[in-house]
Amino acid sequence: MTTKTGHWLALGLNPGEVVDWNHQVRDGLVDKCLDQVHRAGGLCVAAHPHAPYPSGDFMFPFLGFDVVEVWNGLWTSDRPWNADNEAALAEWGRSLAADLHTGSWRPAMGNSDTHLEGQIGIPHTVVFAEELSAEAVLAGIRAGRSWIAESADVDVSFTAHADGRVAGVGERLV
Template identity: 65%
Template sequence: MPNPGFPPVRARGRGAGWYRGDCHVHSVYSDGELSPEELTAGARAAGLDFIATTEHNSAASMGAWEPHAADDFLVVLGQEVTTRAGHWLAVGIAPGQVIDWDYGAGDALIGRSLDRVHASGGLCVVAHPYAPYPSGSFMYSHQDLDAIEVWNGLWASDRPWNADNETALAEWGRGLADGVRAGLWRPAMGNSDTHLIGQIGIPHTVVLAEGLNTPALLAGLRAGRSWIAESSGVELSLAVVAAGRTAGIGEHLATCGAPVTVRAHIRGVPSAGVSFHTQRGEVHRVMLPESGAGTAVWRTTAQNTSFVRIEVRHPYGHMAALTNPVVLV
């Protein structure tokens, strides 16, 4: 049933498909400078299908979003849980719900808060784990969280990709091999952390979902059926084929020992470098033409590779897009 005064959890959308969303934004209800109306307009202009409102330690804005939801635009309720030893995102929580934040790494209290979010059907995401300011670095175990924000765009206006993001991506990448082996890997996400005009959607996460509704989007994000884009001008698809079977981002492919072909199609990144990554690090690189449109192909086997993911970077090294892995078995 709808909750009067709060945005609906379902929009008509386009049915099953890829949806672009920014799950870390702030309005005038915490430390942002934009109203919900301005954020919604900015999100639509940036080509987004949904956003998550994540004010710091507050549910104050949740009732302000209902007028801005639409058949083709969803607002997901959330919170940035700003603790004394790192921040995390509670995405998809209940209307009016506030998650406890008053603790530090040695207090052994974060687990209770994570449990509350999971009980509401929500997603728990490590936020900007290496942010260079007091309490910005994430000092807790990642064990019970669902995803990691490896790309945070807070400084996007002058540094679309910075050293903090590079470190977060490298640490996430190093942990993938063990995570894939144990069947417990945590997907990567990218969000703008919008506070000012012009930031929203830089970057954002593109998720494969059964529809434009909160449960479906969270299911796609939780499963890692997603990739990160610097803007809606970037298009990407990744398919892995073996033994007549095909798998996409976040999926498993049973190869039956057959040769594996990995094919990535990219648009919108002129003269980009497309790199393929496995448990051995970067294993292959292809350069795109000046047009920014092209296909990159790599061949391997499941015996040599337990997963594959790709990164797309501009000629000067800044990230344009990156994917979660396809797992090979």
């Protein structure tokens, strides 16, 4: 969603479903749009909330958003990681600490823009899904069974062990 005052992603909408993007934060329509995506079973992603233009102020403290983009690709320079991403990661970390007190949390994502040649896929989000379907990918993202990489050559294996219990990416040791 590219609005007059910022960007956010609507994941999992049905083909042909339209969300009104012609609004500004002060119009009071953002919450209605987020609700529309949620009613359709989709996820709302706060996209590059610290980009250096009036883009993400309406997102804080990420109310209504299910996921936060903490790494956005090379849209302004040839550097894959910049201060905008650092600020988004820090803000997500602060919100994560607050969310844990309520028993909820928002997974993180990495995505690429396509403003310059060679940007697609740097970075990208890898999702552990039960099958190759939109529903399974959304479920994997919701559960936090995902990680962010700059390259398809990167793989992650993570397992935590405690008192005979085992948990992998997106799982809990309970």
